Amino acid sequence: MILRAKAVFPVTAPPIEDGAVLITGQKIRAVTPWKSLRPHLREKVLDLGEVMLLPGFINPHCHLDYTDMAGSIPPPKTFTDWIAAIIAAKAPWGYSDYAHSWLHGAHQLLKSGVTTVGDTEAMPDLLPEVWDATPLRVFSFLEMTGIKLRRTPRDILREAVEKIDSLHHSRNRAWLSPHAPYSTLPELLERTARLAQKRGWRVAIHVAESQSEFDMFYDAQGLMYEWLMRNGRDATDCGQGSPVAHLARHQLLGENVLAIHVNCLARGDATLLAKNKTHVVHCPRSHDYFKHPPFQRARLAAAGVNLCLGTDSLATTRKAGRNRPELNLFAEMRMLATRDQTVSPAEILRMATVNGARALGLAGQIGELTAGAFADIIALPLSGKAPSLPEAVIQHTGSVYASLIEGRWVIPPK
Numbered sequence: 254m255i256l257r258a259k260a261v262f263p264v265t266a267p268p269i270e271d272g273a274v275l276i277t278g279q280k281i282r283a284v285t286p287w288k289s290l291r292p293h294l295r296e297k298v299l300d301l302g303e304v305m306l307l308p309g310f311i312n313p314h315c316h317l318d319y320t321d322m323a324g325s326i327p328p329p330k331t332f333t334d335w336i337a338a339i340i341a342a343k344a345p346w347g348y349s350d351y352a353h354s355w356l357h358g359a360h361q362l363l364k365s366g367v368t369t370v371g372d373t374e375a376m377p378d379l380l381p382e383v384w385d386a387t388p389l390r391v392f393s394f395l396e397m398t399g400i401k402l403r404r405t406p407r408d409i410l411r412e413a414v415e416k417i418d419s420l421h422h423s424r425n426r427a428w429l430s431p432h433a434p435y436s437t438l439p440e441l442l443e444r445t446a447r448l449a450q451k452r453g454w455r456v457a458i459h460v461a462e463s464q465s466e467f468d469m470f471y472d473a474q475g476l477m478y479e480w481l482m483r484n485g486r487d488a489t490d491c492g493q494g495s496p497v498a499h500l501a502r503h504q505l506l507g508e509n510v511l512a513i514h515v516n517c518l519a520r521g522d523a524t525l526l527a528k529n530k531t532h533v534v535h536c537p538r539s540h541d542y543f544k545h546p547p548f549q550r551a552r553l554a555a556a557g558v559n560l561c562l563g564t565d566s567l568a569t570t571r572k573a574g575r576n577r578p579e580l581n582l583f584a585e586m587r588m589l590a591t592r593d594q595t596v597s598p599a600e601i602l603r604m605a606t607v608n609g610a611r612a613l614g615l616a617g618q619i620g621e622l623t624a625g626a627f628a629d630i631i632a633l634p635l636s637g638k639a640p641s642l643p644e645a646v647i648q649h650t651g652s653v654y655a656s657l658i659e660g661r662w663v664i665p666p667k
């Protein structure tokens with residue numbers, strides 16, 4: 254199949270006017286100007302007209318489980334208030350609530366141009382049923398928590414690994430996520446790091462998300478520290494340095510690690526993350542919901558950290574007026590562009606595509622239009638009003654015009 258479009262934007266190469274993408278099976282065979290495709294003209298051609306083609310977005314951090322909580326938790330006064338609120342919100346939910354919520358989220362992501370998600374999964378029993386019910390490419394990071402020794406880190410990890418080993422899917426797979434430094438014990442981080450190294454798995458962890466988490470590890474004080482001490486957490490790992498330094502101390506920084514949020518940095522943290530090739534996932538609307546300290550994008554970028562864009566969950570996204578929010582990476586891109594005047598639209602687009610692919614260990618396979626990559630492609634209407642293609646992408650509202658995953662239409666063109 255050949256797709257022809259007014260513009261083709263591979264992201265890793267300059268845009269092509271009147272371009273074409275040649276697809277064979279699940280993969281892209283060529284990305285070229287239309288006029289140089291003559292030798293292949295025996296292939297079926299689909300001329301999409303006034304659209305631009307670009308790689309499907311990669312959203313490396315989401316919680317599909319919580320989609321239907323959209324707008325139900327108003328922005329809290331403190332981070333620990335939010336933790337209490339989500340625990341209460343989850344209490345009455347059963348399997349089918351989570352399954353519906355998960356699938357609504359997958360649908361919202363597809364509509365808004367995401368073709369791959371890294372999803373933190375707190376309800377692993379949903380897998381593989383929900384995987385089979387969506388064409389979205391899904392990497393599920395199984396969430397592990399535990400701050401008391403009643404369930405040992407060894408048992409927590411063993412349970413997650415047994416689940417992972419029981420799952421078989423042609424494309425999707427599960428990896429590990431110790432929830433956060435404050436909600437886990439150091440032994441779980443160390444065991445996870447060793448096992449993930451051995452098995453070649455990715456690991457995602459929320460880290461340095463809030464000021465109170467930072468204060469807990471840096472100074473052994475603050476709201477989170479007090480709250481967790483009241484709930485019986487051991488304090489011997491507190492007061493020893495930043496949350497990022499905590500991960501380093503327990504060997505959980507590396508090329509296979511996705512550090513989610515990283516809103517609070519101590520001196521040296523950016524270098525530590527870069528040196529260990531750890532990826533950072535920024536979630537602009539979740540950041541705005543909590544009013545965290547400003548995200549240190551420029552500092553992390555200058556240190557050489559690979560930066561990606563995620564949606565986080567709708568339990569941490571503000572309502573837009575009276576409307577319930579939806580998962581939408583365009584909205585995340587716009588929020589970042591508004592909050593950070595130093596980042597270019599082209600860089601934002603890289604964060605939403607090729608950088609996310611790198612974080613998930615799939616550079617060259619997804620997040621770019623290039624020969625040999627999977628045909629995960631989206632089409633957006635091209636109005637010609639925006640000064641550049643990246644700006645046109647960021648300004649886009651509503652559903653994408655079309656979307657293709659592994660060479661199959663998941664949203665067919667009209």
Ligand SMILES: [Zn+2]
Pocket residue numbers: 314315316373459513565566
């Ligand atoms: Zn999260």
